[in-house]
Every structure is written in C-alpha cells, then in structure tokens.
Amino acid sequence: MYTNQQQQQTSLLLEESLRKTATTKGSVELGEFYDLAQIDWTWPRQKIIDEVFKELKTMGFFLITNVPGYDESDLLHWGKWFCSLSEEEKKKLHKRVWNSENKNIYRGLAPFIDNDPSHVEIFDMGLPYDQVTEEEKEYSLHEETPWPVEPEESKQFREYMEGHYNLRVSVASELVGMIAEGLGKPAGFFDQWYSHDTLITIAQHTDSGFVTLLSTLGYPGLQVLVNDEFRSVRPVKHAFVINIGDMLSRITNYILKATLHRVIDIGDDRYSSPFFFEPHYAAKIPSTIMDKESLSVIENDANKARDADEVEKQYEEMLYGDYLIDKITGYCLAYQGLWKGKRSDMLKKQLVEQEQ
C-alpha cells in the first residue's frame, strides 16, 4: 500500500518582458499599413483552429482579439511606471553583467547601452519562483526575478505583472492545444512539455512483469494512454484494475499490450495498492511463446504481431528474476552493486541443472 504525496513537477521556462525602445533620430516613414488577420478569441473553438491554420500556413502572423481579461491600457500604465523608475532603483534590478553587485544573471533589467545596434531597455521576469520545483532551482535558467521594492506601488506592479503573466500562460496553452488539434493530434499532445497544472506523482511507465492487479480504492488519478493521450480511468469501487507487463507482452510478440500509464496528483493524498504477479526468479522465459498454434488461435491479430523470428533474434531466453533486475536497474542504478553476484549465482545454478 502506498500513498502519493510527493510532487514531481517540471517548471516552465517562460519569460515575459517589458520593453521600452527609445527613439534615436526622430520619425521615419512607416509606409502603408499591412493588416494582419484577426482571430476573435470568443469564436467557437473549431473556427479558431481553422483560422489559425489558415494563417500559419500562409502569413505566419495573425492577431488574437477579444481575450477576456486583457486590457492593454493597464499593461502600458505599468510599463511606463517601471521605465520611469530612478536610475538608482533600476541599478538594483540590473542583471549581473551590468551590475556586479547583483546575483541575477538571466532575469531583471538590461539597460539601454550606448552605441548598441538595439536601443532598448528590457525587464525580464520568469515563472514566479514559488512555482519552480526545488530540483529545478538548480538549473541556471530558473532564477528569482528581482522586483522593485522601494517606491510606492511596487507591490501593485508585481501583482499586476504576475497576474498578467498567468493570463498569457492560459492563452498560450489554449493556443498550443489548438495547434496540436489542427495537426490531427489530441489537444493535450504538448501538455507534458508545458503543463504545470498536471502534477505527476507516478511517472509514466509500463509495468515490468506479467499481470498486475491494482486496487485504486475508489480514488481517481490513474491515467492510461489511449490514442496518444493520457485519459483518467474512472474509479470503480471494489474492482481490480488489470493490466499486463512488458514481459508478457514481449513473449506474445506484442499481441497483448503493455500500456503506458501514470498517476497524477489529485490535490489530496491518494491511496492505492498494486499487486504484481511475477513468476519465480529461476523461471526460464523464452523469447516468444507464439508458435503457429497460438498464433492461429488468435489469428485475427496474428498479422499485427511482430515477426516471431525477429523477436527470436532480439531477445535471448532469460531467467525471470534476471529480467526483472535488469528492468529495476534501469529505474535505479543503485541496485547494480547489489544484484551482480546473485544474478551470476542463479545463472550458474541453472546451467548446472541443465547439464545434469
């Protein structure tokens, strides 16, 4: 029995900038305006997808209009507020390359630089730091955004920027889902690369062995891969959830499926109890058990099966325990020292028995 409490979250490498490009030599001729296509965010989803694809295949730029909660004038207000901070305040926010007293390398303020080809002042903020996992705090691309503290309104500035950042995250996530769908993939196709609301408590895997009998004790959270998409399994009380492991799949030439699954954080402690029905250590498992007879019994699927010869070449006969240890070792290299001796003992014993 175990309970999943730990959270394995990957933190997004997002960035939002506030920029001010200062004028240098006065006005230039803008020429005739080009009108980008406008896609209204309140349109029906399918219409948005169709229009997004039309534009992405031709122009490659388009506008999204009517995003609920987006008011440009607030962003401009806070942009101007920020850029008019005193030089003294700004220096506290400079990236380290501009102010050696500061720790921040990647987030914070890049000031105007004389004679630089770009004439721009940039304030970069990252994912609010409390959303970055402890593990990922080690990565150099994650660091705390330095925020102004002194002047009045600093707190509101930060609140506004963090709220606005979340708005952009939600629009961008929705858009990426639509792009996936338009490409004929499930809407959640990119979720694993982006999503920070799906917290994984047991990472995706196939089970190792033969047959698993799982009790989910009425809790949701188990997700299985259906058509490239992880789908939540409806919990059914007093039922065992059954799936098979890699080994049974392999010796049936993959006609029987060992399906990827995972457990997501349900926002509360979760109890479950898997039971792995494994053969004994010294069971000799052949590369395949699919002879002509077995194939003909399930012949509807036989043509989908991998060629038995190929499987024969790929895998050797194995002791079940050795196989399992190999698989566990893949998860946890620390086991290596522990099993080497045992494994060769078992093999030796088997060989001696065979020769007798």
Ligand SMILES: O=C(O)CCC(=O)C(=O)O
């Ligand atoms: O806790 C669950 O519902 C599933 C656990 C699982 O997949 C496993 O331990 O192999």
Ligand SMILES: [Fe+2]
């Ligand atoms: Fe599992």
